[in-house]
Amino acid sequence: EDQVTQSPEALRLQEGESSSLNCSYTVSGLRGLFWYRQDPGKGPEFLFTLYSAGEEKEKERLKATLTKKESFLHITAPKPEDSATYLCAVQATDNAGNMLTFGGGTRLMVKP
Amino acid sequence: DSGVTQTPKHLITATGQRVTLRCSPRSGDLSVYWYQQSLDQGLQFLIQYYNGEERAKGNILERFSAQQFPDLHSELNLSSLELGDSALYFCASSGGLMRNEQFFGPGTRLTVL
16 A cells, blocks of 8 residues: 655744755555645645656755655745645556545744 | 636535535646545545546545546535535546646535534
């Protein structure tokens, strides 16, 4: 069974204080690893897809990296508007469709 | 705005009732997915349709059913509702079968009283 574990559950940062969010996964074969941002009461917003170990993707203050066991979302000099829940999900090669298995998320709060 | 639309935004109903949630995918997307998000279970995959055909099933209850119509919009039917069915229901769409990103709609918040 595919499993995704995110840590920490919650993270408080001061504006400008860089940090990383962790996503550990267990999957028989990885088709893709996805990062989403979710604001309260809204739908998840797509950020990145990573397909193979060693791959990195960047967008503004966010950078996602992937190894064979985990992915990191690095946040550089965060701003209050980066406050949200960040979700990690995996897509396995052995499922007939493209279902995503999500982790529990990391709730990020950035204080000015 | 992801391009995925869902109606209604909010739904309040009583136990034992039946409701229908509607989703329109992004223009050109053939796959539609339904997910349930509750406080204790997180985001859980329910079911996927591709071009009108059921493609994959998750832990969807027998009281729940879905379909995708020829114009590619999808409906999720929830019947014999229980208090525990209260949750956010999201629809997502993607362009194809292989390794495609899923784009989520704004969700329908269902409250069962």
